[in-house]
Amino acid sequence: LLRIALDVLGGDHGPPVTVEGAYSFIENNPSDTLVLVGDKGYIEDQLSKYPSQIYEHIDIVHAPDNIEMNDSPTEAIRKKKNSSMVVGLELHKAGEVAAFVSAGSTGAQMAGSLMSLKRIPGVKRPGIGAFLPSEKGLVFLIDVGANVDCRPINILQFALMGDIFVSDVFNASNPKVGLLNIGEEENKGNDLTSHSFELLSSQLPNFYGNVEGNDILRGKTDIIVCDGFVGNTLLKMAESVMGVLSKSIKRSIGNNLLTNIGALLVRPAFSELKRVYSYEESGGVPLLGINGISIICHGKSSAKAIKNALQVAKDMKSKKVNQHIANRIKVEDTENE
Amino acid sequence: LLRIALDVLGGDHGPPVTVEGAYSFIENNPSDTLVLVGDKGYIEDQLSKYPSQIYEHIDIVHAPDNIEMNDSPTEAIRKKKNSSMVVGLELHKAGEVAAFVSAGSTGAQMAGSLMSLKRIPGVKRPGIGAFLPSEKGLVFLIDVGANVDCRPINILQFALMGDIFVSDVFNASNPKVGLLNIGEEENKGNDLTSHSFELLSSQLPNFYGNVEGNDILRGKTDIIVCDGFVGNTLLKMAESVMGVLSKSIKRSIGNNLLTNIGALLVRPAFSELKRVYSYEESGGVPLLGINGISIICHGKSSAKAIKNALQVAKDMKSKKVNQHIANRIKVEDTENE
Numbered sequence: 001l002l003r004i005a006l007d008v009l010g011g012d013h014g015p016p017v018t019v020e021g022a023y024s025f026i027e028n029n030p031s032d033t034l035v036l037v038g039d040k041g042y043i044e045d046q047l048s049k050y051p052s053q054i055y056e057h058i059d060i061v062h063a064p065d066n067i068e069m070n071d072s073p074t075e076a077i078r079k080k081k082n083s084s085m086v087v088g089l090e091l092h093k094a095g096e097v098a099a100f101v102s103a104g105s106t107g108a109q110m111a112g113s114l115m116s117l118k119r120i121p122g123v124k125r126p127g128i129g130a131f132l133p134s135e136k137g138l139v140f141l142i143d144v145g146a147n148v149d150c151r152p153i154n155i156l157q158f159a160l161m162g163d164i165f166v167s168d169v170f171n172a173s174n175p176k177v178g179l180l181n182i183g184e185e186e187n188k189g190n191d192l193t194s195h196s197f198e199l200l201s202s203q204l205p206n207f208y209g210n211v212e213g214n215d216i217l218r219g220k221t222d223i224i225v226c227d228g229f230v231g232n233t234l235l236k237m238a239e240s241v242m243g244v245l246s247k248s249i250k251r252s253i254g255n256n257l258l259t260n261i262g263a264l265l266v267r268p269a270f271s272e273l274k275r276v277y278s279y280e281e282s283g284g285v286p287l288l289g290i291n292g293i294s295i296i297c298h299g300k301s302s303a304k305a306i307k308n309a310l311q312v313a314k315d316m317k318s319k320k321v322n323q324h325i326a327n328r329i330k331v332e333d334t335e336n337e
Numbered sequence: 338l339l340r341i342a343l344d345v346l347g348g349d350h351g352p353p354v355t356v357e358g359a360y361s362f363i364e365n366n367p368s369d370t371l372v373l374v375g376d377k378g379y380i381e382d383q384l385s386k387y388p389s390q391i392y393e394h395i396d397i398v399h400a401p402d403n404i405e406m407n408d409s410p411t412e413a414i415r416k417k418k419n420s421s422m423v424v425g426l427e428l429h430k431a432g433e434v435a436a437f438v439s440a441g442s443t444g445a446q447m448a449g450s451l452m453s454l455k456r457i458p459g460v461k462r463p464g465i466g467a468f469l470p471s472e473k474g475l476v477f478l479i480d481v482g483a484n485v486d487c488r489p490i491n492i493l494q495f496a497l498m499g500d501i502f503v504s505d506v507f508n509a510s511n512p513k514v515g516l517l518n519i520g521e522e523e524n525k526g527n528d529l530t531s532h533s534f535e536l537l538s539s540q541l542p543n544f545y546g547n548v549e550g551n552d553i554l555r556g557k558t559d560i561i562v563c564d565g566f567v568g569n570t571l572l573k574m575a576e577s578v579m580g581v582l583s584k585s586i587k588r589s590i591g592n593n594l595l596t597n598i599g600a601l602l603v604r605p606a607f608s609e610l611k612r613v614y615s616y617e618e619s620g621g622v623p624l625l626g627i628n629g630i631s632i633i634c635h636g637k638s639s640a641k642a643i644k645n646a647l648q649v650a651k652d653m654k655s656k657k658v659n660q661h662i663a664n665r666i667k668v669e670d671t672e673n674e
Contacts (some may be wrong), residue, residue: 237550
């Protein structure tokens with residue numbers, strides 16, 4: 001009975017990959033309907049590759065324009081009214097779908113989601129969360145770029161929203177929340193983090209304390225909260241690690257016969273590692289705090305990533321993440337008065 | 338004719354490693370003198386391992402106290418007057434040595450250097466630079482923790498000081514300076530970076546523009562400038578990458594016989610990589626902007642790292658880095674008036 005809109009034009013690989021992702025989601029969720037938003041011709045072309053039963057689970061909404069990566073986000077949202085991004089978000093605003101998923105321009109999706117769907121009452125600023133692989137499983141980092149100039153209240157709200165999202169959608173019980181800082185001690189940090197520490201200590205029962213840059217990949221806490229500038233930089237650096245190391249390893253291996261044989265034998269283990277640390281397969285991440293469900297996918301998303309992102313959208317709806325956020329923020333507001 | 342003070346007590350490995358580092362520096366620089374600062378008994382114990390000619394190149398200054406890692410930096414500097422850190426910095430202040438090198442508490446060394454040696458006139462805030470390995474060689478990141486709340490003028494001065502240090506000591510000609518930001522475009526960023534962009538564009542001829550988190554390990558520019566909070570977090574994350582990946586690789590390899598043989602064969606290549614990305618062997622980093630030479634070493638420094646740090650101290654002196662900084666900052670000041 002659930003309907004989710006998918007931006008078919010967004011993403012570096014375009015309709016072949018987004019439609020494949022849609023198909024695999026439908027295979028696993030045959031009672032749901034996907035609304036594919038984009039150029040009708042392109043979409044029908046791609047759908048013809050799959051068994052015709054898929055049409056029972058698919059609606060198409062024609063939206064021929066695409067917002068390009070180098071378009072100015074807010075300008076594109078205002079001017080490209082026939083873009084798959086704007087049309088998809090308007091469907092969500094009108095209540096025709098329960099969620100919107102896109103691998104298009106992240107900036108445009110943020111701006112458009114905020115303009116169309118507004119914020120959950122009480123939420124000062126939305127935040128984007130992202131999963132990073134760690135020694136102990138995935139770590140949820142929030143904010144990774146929605147807000148680059150933050151106040152302590154924003155940091156607290158990111159922590160609360162991340163806590164609810166991870167608990168509801170990933171069934172984590174009482175996840176630990178760490179504040180990214182430059183030292184472990186309470187009095188460490190810059191202006192923002194030292195004030196945020198006080199607020200988190202008093203408002204968040206599962207606040208762990210400060211964590212540092214070297215704790216992220218070690219998975220010291222389940223959730224790490226930081227401002228969007230720091231989070232964005234860390235996420236991008238983490239994304240580049242495997243690519244850079246692969247090249248360095250190839251160079252170190254060079255033309256030595258034995259190390260070449262070794263590399264061949266060890267390849268399956270390394271591919272597994274690359275898969276874990278790769279962002280092309282990971283599902284979408286939510287823009288938390290808006291009054292709706294808008295899932296942001298990596299531009300390089302594979303079909304599997306699109307399928308996973310649709311699943312996250314479905315789970316956010318069925319687990320009532322936004323109601324929980326609204327209740328929690330309301331409670332916080334009352335306590336602060 | 339050069340005299341450099343070395344804090345023998347600082348560092349996780351203590352006198353055995355610091356004295357070994359001193360010995361290898363002397364081997365390569367037989368006309369220089371090292372002043373070993375620390376507990377006299379410990380130092381003589383260690384020196385007895387080496388040929389007695391080393392005494393011609395060594396002076397010992399007794400300083401029995403050590404500043405511990407969990408001491409409050411400023412308090413320790415004020416109270417532990419007989420610590421190797423304070424005594425070493427006082428020798429530098431008195432002009433008895435040209436530089437001071439320590440692998441002890443970074444916080445205490447920063448605070449102590451600033452208190453004893455003061456700033457170069459015109460420098461608003463000192464900055465700490467650090468080298469990160471990249472695809473294209475080393476990248477110099479500044480600031481990595483001296484200043485966590487910055488203004489654009491601090492960012493500009495970090496860039497100027499980094500530029501001079503890398504050019505003078507590492508013979509880089511016209512190194513490219515990138516501003517760490519969350520997008521490539523000029524108008525991107527938070528309050529600090531968008532204003533810093535303007536200042537760097539107008540004041541720094543070799544300013545490259547914005548670089549992002551994924552450009553750091555790719556070596557897009559020779560120097561990357563950022564505030565100390567972001568730099569400290571990135572440096573610590575980078576430091577943890579190899580450890581985390583080694584563990585993950587071991588886990589992926591598991592008990593499979595072929596991948597185990599492969600791992601054995603590929604080990605030399607991997608060790609080489611680990612060496613490149615390891616911080617235990619890299620030399621010290623300068624606290625730039627103070628009116629003296631204070632080289633900060635990683636707590637885990639090996640003897641080789643200590644030797645390299647002493648070499649950096651010597652080069653900073655002989656290449657007149659501080660005079661160049663003073664001249665450049667004075668010029669900037671005049672231009673800004």
